Amino acid sequence: MELESVLKFLENKTILVTGATGFLAKIFVEKILRVQPNVKKLYLLLRASDVKSATQRLNTEILNKDLFKVLKEKMGGNFNNFVGEKICVMGGDITCEDLGVEDSNLRQQMLTQLDAIVNLAATTNFDERYDVSLYLNTMGPKYVLNFAKQCTKLKVLVHVSTAYVAGEKEGVIVESPCEMGESLNGAIGLDINNELNLLQQKLKQLQPNNSDLTNSQITLAMKDFGLQRAKEFGWPNTYVFTKAMGEMILEEEKANINVVILRPTIVTSTYKEPFPGWVEGIR
DSSP: HHHHHHHHHHHTOOOESSSTSHHHHHHHHHHHHHHHEEEEEEEEEOSSSSSHHHHHHHIIIIIGGGHOOOOHHHHHHHHHHHHHHHHHHHHHHHTGGGGGOOOOOHHHHHHOSSSEEEEEOOOOTTTHHHHHHIIIIIIIHHHHHHHHHHOOSSOOEEEEOGGGGGGGGSSOOOOOOOTTTOOOOSOOOOOHHHHHHHHHHHHHHHHHGGGGOHHHHHHHHHHEEEEEEEEHHHHHHHHHHHHHHHHHHHHHHTTTEEEHHHHOOOOOSSSSSTTOOOOOOOO
């Protein structure tokens, strides 16, 4: 019954997927196209300088993967027409207002048509530079939410987070929301605006004009800074700290938007569908 209800929901729906070249996004897109070919439209947001570059990334980094071979076999010679009808790919950036979509007609089209947004854009590097991680994992969800609030018929915003926003606790972990300003270790003073200010101050200190540091040394310093900020409030690394703050923003600012936060644990290869064992990005 649950599967049937999901398939029914997807029928004739228009969905925006961010982070479209990521592992989970590819699996999500392939699954929808294969099990619910009557989905109306999938808007795929990825980083690209123009439509040509976005289309090239769609083909090389998504559709040409082995993951899509079952769908290609199912559709036969109609695959390209099917994809052309169902997928609209665009360049953008979730760290910008309006998700960095410059085409005003395309923006308006999405705002009036979208039924759901699935935010899969993130950096999953545990020791990412603090500026990269904070802008993408924390501020990104804010811009996605702002975009969702402009949509006239949106039913749900799905945000993919991580189970490790709970830190390194043991035992049964209650799936409670990340409340704004609440740290894991009881430390006070967690404020996202303050983190942004501290970040800007740190970047200013490290700018080549103000120091003799190389780019690689600046990157290392920013990684260390992120780890320092995370541990001050009880999180083990920059990734889960910035993902937790992203959840805080969604919880605090969602207003009347239906927000669903998913917290996967370990993401591994495909289990059964479309075939067992497909994986990429193994570290």
